[in-house]
Amino acid sequence: xxxxxxxxxxxxxxxxxxxxxxxxxxxxxxxxxxxxxxxxxxxxxxxxxxxxxxxxxxxxxxxxxxxxxxxxxxxxxxxxxxxxxxxxxxxxxxxxxxxxxxxxxxxxxxxxxxxxxxxxxxxxxxxxxxxxxxxxxxxxxxxxxxxxxxxxxxxxxxxxxxxxxxxxxxxxxxxxxxxxxxxxxxxxxxxxxxxxxxxxxxxxxxx
Numbered sequence: 001x002x003x004x005x006x007x008x009x010x011x012x013x014x015x016x017x018x019x020x021x022x023x024x025x026x027x028x029x030x031x032x033x034x035x036x037x038x039x040x041x042x043x044x045x046x047x048x049x050x051x052x053x054x055x056x057x058x059x060x061x062x063x064x065x066x067x068x069x070x071x072x073x074x075x076x077x078x079x080x081x082x083x084x085x086x087x088x089x090x091x092x093x094x095x096x097x098x099x100x101x102x103x104x105x106x107x108x109x110x111x112x113x114x115x116x117x118x119x120x121x122x123x124x125x126x127x128x129x130x131x132x133x134x135x136x137x138x139x140x141x142x143x144x145x146x147x148x149x150x151x152x153x154x155x156x157x158x159x160x161x162x163x164x165x166x167x168x169x170x171x172x173x174x175x176x177x178x179x180x181x182x183x184x185x186x187x188x189x190x191x192x193x194x195x196x197x198x199x200x201x202x203x204x205x206x207x
Contacts, residue, residue: 007034007122011037013118014121015118017079017118018079018080021080022076025075025161025162025165029166031169032168032169033077034122035168036077038122038123040074040077041116041123044070044073044115044116047066047069048112050062051066052105054066055101063093064089064093065190067086067089070086071087072157072161072187072188072190074086085104086108089105133170133171135171140170142206144163144167145167147163148164148183149203152196157192160187160192160195161184161187165184167180168180175205176205179198179201179205180202183195
């Protein structure tokens with residue numbers, strides 16, 4: 001388990017993050033919120049490179065897909081203002097407004113870099129071993145999976161991501177844990193169809 005006081009003390013020093021919003025997406029569970037931040041920290045550099053390369057190639061479709069995933073990840077960790085900026089960039093990408101995306105993206109990336117530097121104080125070294133997680137019950141798992149599946153069918157990526165992030169904070173056994181993480185990665189990449197298939201598999205494996 002994480003050191004709550006130390007974690008929150010460092011987190012309050014990071015501008016751009018609304019802890020209450022992040023905790024709400026983590027269902028009020030601090031360890032789940034910590035995990036969401038860790039996942040974001042590990043993925044943001046690669047996603048930034050993907051956005052930058054897409055713009056260099058004037059590939060607004062790929063840029064829009066990646067910035068959409070970034071929008072969801074930012075919202076999940078409580079970075080609401082940056083998430084709103086990502087939403088604007090996504091809309092402009094869909095409208096094929098290359099000039100806007102090219103001119104506004106550098107400022108967005110600068111703010112992402114600043115946020116990432118702050119998170120580096122929370123995750124200075126990649127953990128050598130996984131944190132011991134609380135064992136999750138079968139009934140709890142099924143209840144959450146069914147809610148996540150409904151969210152996917154309604155194209156509610158944010159709700160499904162929040163649910164799967166919560167489940168990733170528990171231990172359901174190696175096989176289930178792996179599939180949960182795979183479905184969460186699919187959701188963060190906005191691959192709802194892929195996530196839906198993983199969720200259906202999880203439900204069948206759990207029954």
